[in-house]
Amino acid sequence: MLEHLITSKTRLRMLLKFFLHPENSAYLRELANEFGDSTNAVRVELNRLAEAKLLRKEEAGNRIVYQANQDHAVFPSLKKLVRQSVQWDDLYAAAKRIGAEAIFLRESEKLKTFSYLLVHPSNTYSCFHRVEEKDHSLDLLVISEDELESVKAESQSCFLIWKDNERHA
Structure with a gap:
């Protein structure tokens, strides 16, 4: 269902990764490898979701680690929608x-x-x-x-x- 609403495959993968199980965290190259996407495509979507404050980013050594922002006002609704879409x-x-x-x-x-x-x-x-x-x-x-x-x-x-x-x- 979500694939019909969200046309960016990379963004869809990120929503699934971070909002199905909000404790998941990952960094840029890790996501690029898991998704089979270029680091640039992943970076663009990470930046969009972080600018919207849907993702938190935290420095860990020489990496920036991303995780769902559970304090965002739409977090409960987005989590519910993502979870319903995959049963x-x-x-x-x-x-x-x-x-x-x-x-x-x-x-x-x-x-x-x-x-x-x-x-x-x-x-x-x-x-x-x-x-x-x-x-x-x-x-x-x-x-x-x-x-x-x-x-x-x-x-x-x-x-x-x-x-x-x-x-x-």
Whole structure:
């Protein structure tokens, strides 16, 4: 849905990255690598969102780290819209139910769609899963940590949107 409202793919990726899980933070080159975009394209969109005060930026050594500005007046509404557009509640529930430790969003250039990768800690846990709800379905690919790198290499864009911090604390 959002891809029809927001025509900049880079801006759309940023909204998904930062507003699905507002604790996510990233710096310019990290985002460019995850998104498969040029650093200039990412810089332009980071600057736009930071100027609008939708993103906070903070210096960390020689890097500037960006994160959603949770104090912005439109933050709750924007977060809700972004989460609804990707069926976040169903996605998160499925990840917790199978014991996934991370969720990645993968963009398919051929299909011009996003798909969800749930990363499971077991190397033997790999499957395709469809969550059926009353008015929609959600396709999930469950992969192991070992498979993640090859999937990233085959994707135009593949980036982390959620990590189970309880496991990594």
